[in-house]
Amino acid sequence: MAKTPLQFSHNGRxxxxxxxxxxxxxxxxxxxxxxxxxxxxxxxxxCGTCSVLIDGELHLSCLTLAETVAGRSVETLDGIKDxxxxxxxxxxxADNFAAQCGYxxxxxxxxxxxxxxxxxxPSRAEVVEAIxxxxxxxxxYEPIINAVLAAASGGRARA
Amino acid sequence: xxxTVKTFTSTQDAAAxxxxxxxARYLGGGTLVMRALxxxxxxxxxxxxxxxxxxxxxxxxxxxxxxxxxVTFARILAERDLGFLHAPARSIGGPAVRxxxxxxxxLFAPVPYGDFTVAMLALDAVVSVQGGLGGREIPIDxxxxxxxxxxxxxxxxxxxxxxxxxxxxxxxxxxxxxPKGGAVITLAVHLPVNGSRIVGARVALxxxxxxxxxxxxxxxxxxxxxxxxxxxxxxxxxxxxxxxPGDNALASAWYRREIVGVHLRRLLxxxx
Numbered sequence: 373m374a375k376t377p378l379q380f381s382h383n384g385r386x387x388x389x390x391x392x393x394x395x396x397x398x399x400x401x402x403x404x405x406x407x408x409x410x411x412x413x414x415x416x417x418x419c420g421t422c423s424v425l426i427d428g429e430l431h432l433s434c435l436t437l438a439e440t441v442a443g444r445s446v447e448t449l450d451g452i453k454d455x456x457x458x459x460x461x462x463x464x465x466a467d468n469f470a471a472q473c474g475y476x477x478x479x480x481x482x483x484x485x486x487x488x489x490x491x492x493x494p495s496r497a498e499v500v501e502a503i504x505x506x507x508x509x510x511x512x513y514e515p516i517i518n519a520v521l522a523a524a525s526g527g528r529a530r531a
Numbered sequence: 532x533x534x535t536v537k538t539f540t541s542t543q544d545a546a547a548x549x550x551x552x553x554x555a556r557y558l559g560g561g562t563l564v565m566r567a568l569x570x571x572x573x574x575x576x577x578x579x580x581x582x583x584x585x586x587x588x589x590x591x592x593x594x595x596x597x598x599x600x601x602v603t604f605a606r607i608l609a610e611r612d613l614g615f616l617h618a619p620a621r622s623i624g625g626p627a628v629r630x631x632x633x634x635x636x637x638l639f640a641p642v643p644y645g646d647f648t649v650a651m652l653a654l655d656a657v658v659s660v661q662g663g664l665g666g667r668e669i670p671i672d673x674x675x676x677x678x679x680x681x682x683x684x685x686x687x688x689x690x691x692x693x694x695x696x697x698x699x700x701x702x703x704x705x706x707x708x709x710p711k712g713g714a715v716i717t718l719a720v721h722l723p724v725n726g727s728r729i730v731g732a733r734v735a736l737x738x739x740x741x742x743x744x745x746x747x748x749x750x751x752x753x754x755x756x757x758x759x760x761x762x763x764x765x766x767x768x769x770x771x772x773x774x775x776p777g778d779n780a781l782a783s784a785w786y787r788r789e790i791v792g793v794h795l796r797r798l799l800x801x802x803x
Binding site (some may be wrong): 376392393394396415416417420423429430431432434435436437439440483486487501502503504505506 | 533534535536538558560561562565566568569570578580605624625626627628630631711
């Protein structure tokens with residue numbers, strides 16, 4: 373079956389690939405573009421580790437038909453650092469022990485970024501809501517919530 | 532197995548493609564169809580999409596509200612005129628699912644999902660469907676009863692009358708995981724009041740049958756009465772009548788039958 377050409381912006385860089393019909397965005401990113409930062413977890417929309425931003429909005433890449441991002445902007449964890457400098461959220465995750473096994477971390481970071489891009493000073497409840505679609509089986513969530521709040525307050529501790 | 536993806540600008544063409552191919556499914560937000568494809572569902576070989584702007588339109592200016600089938604839950608949460616629907620919209624998924632999942636797709640969501648449809652059922656919504664031969668308006672309870680046969684039709688929009696007062700519409704989802712999680716049960720009631728009497732009571736339940744259903748015995752207990760303790764008690768006692776819940780990982784059928792009256796009583800009496 374003929375493949376379909378697909379062009380979109382991947383972390384600010386234009387990419388052009390050929391996808392099989394029905395390919396999801398996660399497979400396109402990992403296998404065709406080589407961006408391994410979004411992870412495959414459940415494939416059902418239950419875990420959130422494949423989360424990416426499409427035109428700035430949080431989406432689950434495993435449930436996104438790749439063809440639907442034609443001409444749009446896709447942002448993954450791979451694109452949030454600035455050269456050798458970690459993104460403030462990444463720094464806060466490291467400082468607050470918010471990653472243990474690390475499998476949920478790419479999705480957590482993108483969900484947190486989606487929140488802070490829109491709401492730079494969220495409340496604790498808003499952070500909980502923002503990461504409610506992302507499952508972590510290691511940390512018990514508290515270090516992750518604290519890390520997002522720490523990043524939001526520019527690294528200063530928050531009550 | 533590669534899937535054929537067909538994208539149409541016109542809903543008529545999309546509907547024709549859907550109705551002429553039993554293995555075709557309409558792709559809305561992807562939270563149901565892409566999930567099926569990821570699981571290797573071989574009954575789907577064609578995915579149909581429509582790029583018609585009307586599919587994502589919200590008309591909430593008048594007394595009758597129309598939501599395009601492609602309207603996402605995030606859009607509903609951003610719409611001030613739809614405040615009474617914020618509770619059902621917010622009870623669905625995490626932010627990513629709400630950015631993707633659509634009103635039209637929710638009509639097809641199996642237990643323990645489909646919470647928004649429970650709200651639509653309580654509001655006596657009408658589903659606008661484009662078939663291969665033409666358009667139809669189907670009352671939502673009729674649509675849900677024949678849901679398995681509706682996959683060949685394209686849902687264009689869903690419309691309903693705005694509740695007369697904010698208190699007339701109430702919604703409650705019971706989930707084990709908060710703030711996100713599949714439903715143990717979902718309840719939505721619409722109680723229009725004329726004078727002090729309830730006229731046109733609607734009680735809709737999710738996860739109490741394979742599709743959202745109306746609790747007609749509870750509606751009869753409410754109809755024509757004032758919402759006092761004895762009426763609430765009678766409606767709560769009747770809530771389980773006609774239901775056929777199933778067992779799943781979230782709750783057993785027995786548990787669902789036990790709690791449905793309790794939660795209807797709390798919802799009707801305004802308790803948390």
